[in-house]
Amino acid sequence: MKIVAVSADDGGGAKQMVERKGLTFPVLSDPKGTMLRAWSRWDERQELGLAGTFVLKPDGAAVFFEDDGERFTRRPDARRLLEVARGL
Numbered sequence: 001m002k003i004v005a006v007s008a009d010d011g012g013g014a015k016q017m018v019e020r021k022g023l024t025f026p027v028l029s030d031p032k033g034t035m036l037r038a039w040s041r042w043d044e045r046q047e048l049g050l051a052g053t054f055v056l057k058p059d060g061a062a063v064f065f066e067d068d069g070e071r072f073t074r075r076p077d078a079r080r081l082l083e084v085a086r087g088l
Helices: 011-021 032-036 080-088
Strands: 005-007 028-029 053-057 061-068
Touching: 005 011, 028 032, 053 080, 061 080
Parallel strands: 005 028
Antiparallel strands: 053 061
């Protein structure tokens, strides 16, 4: 199982988040929203990324999604995510 985050911040901002939060997984930088748009996590009007949590199969198909909207501190329960991931 791999954990990866995508941030709308530039590379420096993504690196700061990793350091500030003590993250042990990579945070990819997507300041133009290319990947975020592909997953419908981009607000075109405000030009900003929207928070969301996905669990993906190795082939890229989503098996879990929770819309976290603009509340970047709100996330699904980690136990719930692990349960979904372990079921893959």
